[in-house]
Amino acid sequence: xxxxxxxxxxxxxxxxxxxxxxxxxxxxxxxxxxxxxxxxxxxxxxxxxxxxxxxxxxxxxxxxxxxxxxxxxxxxxxxxxxxxxxxxxxxxxxxxxxxxxxxxxxxxxxxxxxxxxxxxxxxxxxxxxxxxxxxxxxxxxxxxxxxxxxxxxxxxxxxxxxxxxxxxxxxxxxxxxxxxxxxxxxxxxxxxxxxxxxxxxxxxxxxxxxxxxxxxxxxxxxxxxxxxxxxxxxxxxxxxxxxxxxxxxxxxxxxxxxxxxxxxxxxxxxxxxxxxxxxxxxxxxxxxxxxxxxxxxxxxxxxxxxxxxxxxxxxxxxxxxxxxxxxxxxxxxxxxxxxxxxxxxxxxxxxxxxxxxxxxxxxxxxxxxxxxxxxxxxxxxxxxxxxxxxxxxxxxxxxxxxxxxxxxxxxxxxxxxxxxxxxxxxxxxxxxxxxxxxxxxxxxxxxxxxxxxxxxxxxxxxxxxxxxxxxxxxxxxxxxxxxxxxxxxxxxxxxxxxxxxxxxxxxxxxxxxxxxxxxxxxxxxxxxxxxxxxxxxxxxxxxxxxxxxxxxxxxxxxxxxxxxxxxxxxxxxxxxxxxxxxxxxxxxxxxxxxxxxxxxxxxxxxxxxxxxxxxxxxxxxxxxxxxxxxxxxxxxxxxxxxxxxxxxxxxxxxxxxxxxxxxxx
Ligand code: ADP
Ligand code: MG
Numbered sequence: 001x002x003x004x005x006x007x008x009x010x011x012x013x014x015x016x017x018x019x020x021x022x023x024x025x026x027x028x029x030x031x032x033x034x035x036x037x038x039x040x041x042x043x044x045x046x047x048x049x050x051x052x053x054x055x056x057x058x059x060x061x062x063x064x065x066x067x068x069x070x071x072x073x074x075x076x077x078x079x080x081x082x083x084x085x086x087x088x089x090x091x092x093x094x095x096x097x098x099x100x101x102x103x104x105x106x107x108x109x110x111x112x113x114x115x116x117x118x119x120x121x122x123x124x125x126x127x128x129x130x131x132x133x134x135x136x137x138x139x140x141x142x143x144x145x146x147x148x149x150x151x152x153x154x155x156x157x158x159x160x161x162x163x164x165x166x167x168x169x170x171x172x173x174x175x176x177x178x179x180x181x182x183x184x185x186x187x188x189x190x191x192x193x194x195x196x197x198x199x200x201x202x203x204x205x206x207x208x209x210x211x212x213x214x215x216x217x218x219x220x221x222x223x224x225x226x227x228x229x230x231x232x233x234x235x236x237x238x239x240x241x242x243x244x245x246x247x248x249x250x251x252x253x254x255x256x257x258x259x260x261x262x263x264x265x266x267x268x269x270x271x272x273x274x275x276x277x278x279x280x281x282x283x284x285x286x287x288x289x290x291x292x293x294x295x296x297x298x299x300x301x302x303x304x305x306x307x308x309x310x311x312x313x314x315x316x317x318x319x320x321x322x323x324x325x326x327x328x329x330x331x332x333x334x335x336x337x338x339x340x341x342x343x344x345x346x347x348x349x350x351x352x353x354x355x356x357x358x359x360x361x362x363x364x365x366x367x368x369x370x371x372x373x374x375x376x377x378x379x380x381x382x383x384x385x386x387x388x389x390x391x392x393x394x395x396x397x398x399x400x401x402x403x404x405x406x407x408x409x410x411x412x413x414x415x416x417x418x419x420x421x422x423x424x425x426x427x428x429x430x431x432x433x434x435x436x437x438x439x440x441x442x443x444x445x446x447x448x449x450x451x452x453x454x455x456x457x458x459x460x461x462x463x464x465x466x467x468x469x470x471x472x473x474x475x476x477x478x479x480x481x482x483x484x485x486x487x488x489x490x491x492x493x494x495x496x497x498x499x500x501x502x503x504x505x506x507x508x509x510x511x512x513x514x515x516x517x518x519x520x521x522x523x524x525x526x527x528x529x530x531x532x533x534x535x536x537x538x539x540x541x542x543x544x545x546x547x548x549x550x551x552x553x554x555x556x557x558x559x560x561x562x563x564x565x566x567x568x569x570x571x572x573x574x575x576x577x578x579x580x581x582x583x584x585x586x587x588x589x590x591x592x593x594x595x596x597x598x599x600x601x602x603x604x605x606x607x608x609x610x611x612x613x614x615x616x617x618x619x620x621x622x623x624x625x626x627x628x629x630x631x632x633x634x635x636x637x638x639x640x641x642x643x644x645x646x647x648x649x650x651x652x653x654x655x656x657x658x659x660x661x662x663x664x665x
Contacts, residue, residue, distance in 0.1 A: 057081030298372025
């Protein structure tokens with residue numbers, strides 16, 4: 001159903017909704033809150049010093065507004081509640097003055113200071129709230145408020161939208177799940193915590209069941225793909241190439257190469273995931289795979305998720321392969337039309353052996369003479385369906401996926417159930433360990449001093465700050481503020497680049513390019529630094545509000561540095577007592593860190609922030625919801641087995657899903 005069907009949604013708001021991935025009413029309904037606020041109203045007579053409180057009362061004095069610096073003002077007034085008078089103060093709400101006239105009811109949320117008999121408020125609501133009521137908080141984009149989005153969703157909930165229910169009825173009955181429609185009501189507008197629990201469990205199960213169904217279906221069809229022409233090559237030539245390298249491969253790299261060799265030489269098609277931490281040396285393994293493919297007379301396509309990464313691969317791989325006869329080309333969006341046409345022609349004539357680029361290389365236009373191998377880097381960026389469309393380019397090319405998400409084996413075996421897996425667990429020796437230190441914000445001066453030292457040595461620095469969605473200052477404000485502060489701290493003598501999600505692609509690439517070339521010394525960004533970007537000269541990363549990041553993200557971010565023999569340092573700005581930050585201080589081993597991450601994420605973290613993980617789930621989190629995942633896995637296996645015979649005739653949704661997957665063939 002089109003978004004326009006909803007009252008209040010016009011062209012402008014439609015564009016805003018599109019930017020957060022909502023393109024129709026169904027998607028609006030599946031845009032779940034990421035957090036809830038529960039209003040437990042306090043009695044002012046029962047609260048203690050330092051308590052976070054919610055107090056409803058009547059405004060008892062005309063609010064007083066004071067202006068300080070350009071962007072700072074304060075508003076204070078008296079509030080009468082439960083026969084007691086208290087003071088309320090709040091920053092930057094001067095605009096509320098006219099609404100808070102004496103006699104008006106207001107709800108004040110904030111911290112109580114007993115000595116001053118004052119609430120330092122973080123929020124003031126006009127009107128009272130119902131005790132125990134729950135507010136849903138959604139991820140937003142600038143220009144769209146929580147109030148607006150809430151209204152749109154309310155309207156959608158009250159319309160007769162035909163929502164897809166992907167749980168087969170017998171399973172719904174077995175687990176006593178609430179109906180999909182009720183679940184949507186409960187997840188968006190819970191009346192109590194039980195509502196959230198019920199809805200979440202059902203929606204998570206549904207999402208994981210559908211996901212595991214697709215994986216199982218792919219696995220099921222894969223075992224039938226056995227008619228590939230095996231690749232033939234002289235392994236001695238590969239060995240010669242390996243001994244020409246300036247380093248010795250690690251045991252895990254060697255093992256992965258043997259796995260791949262066997263796959264290529266077999267009659268069944270390779271469908272392998274190469275999983276290894278950042279810096280573990282996956283690229284060389286994939287290069288060897290492409291070399292084997294070349295020796296057998298086939299072409300290889302290597303795809304990276306972004307243009308920057310593709311260019312980086314191209315530069316590195318050309319150096320590595322300089323002594324071979326392999327013909328290597330780069331094909332990205334910014335390649336000139338004239339050059340593109342030449343490349344298309346060469347690919348079709350078989351005059352290119354390895355083509356490196358973004359996803360565009362598998363577009364319809366590109367024809368290969370004899371594509372034998374497709375390699376995709378940072379696999380987790382692509383969804384299940386895209387995974388399959390890859391498998392269907394060329395005449396059954398072998399497929400190698402690379403992922404830098406170190407993931408415990410049991411999880412890998414489940415979520416990548418349709419693939420074989422090679423793990424690279426150890427990093428090449430001779431690397432310097434990255435030093436990690438936790439610094440509270442109050443000691444920021446030390447950090448600035450350390451930064452200055454690095455810059456004096458000619459090194460470069462990443463500075464990262466998380467997106468803080470609820471805050472009034474937008475993403476751009478947050479990074480710009482840090483950039484300005486740093487510029488002042490370094491007397492405007494250090495060139496600083498700024499990277500954030502609102503930049504368009506060209507500007508982003510330009511900022512990255514300047515940093516790579518050393519034109520800027522510091523790069524301030526939200527987490528948009530591309531996974532896998534390699535700036536060898538960067539020796540320091542400073543992560544602000546580090547507590548707000550998940551362990552996996554922190555680990556990925558830290559992987560941006562320590563890419564050569566120089567000493568490098570990761571500074572986490574946050575509390576020394578934070579458990580997750582401590583794990584980061586303890587170890588640089590990605591597998592250990594993910595293991596810890598999995599342990600720390602417990603079920604029942606109902607009000608917690610859903611971490612944006614490596615998989616695009618709307619509500620499930622494979623770490624937190626591991627038990628549900630395993631249940632969904634076995635349920636979907638059985639469901640598949642029982643219904644594949646009659647092509648899911650009794651299950652319209654699954655009939656559609658299967659056909660969607662098949663149509664990619
Ligand atoms: P990633 O797994 O993150 O893609 P890369 O393949 O980019 O890692 O490797 C990181 C760096 O380590 C590269 O500069 C690469 O040349 C180097 N490297 C790879 N394997 C080895 C090895 N066995 N010994 C020493 N250096 C290696
Ligand atoms: Mg890589």
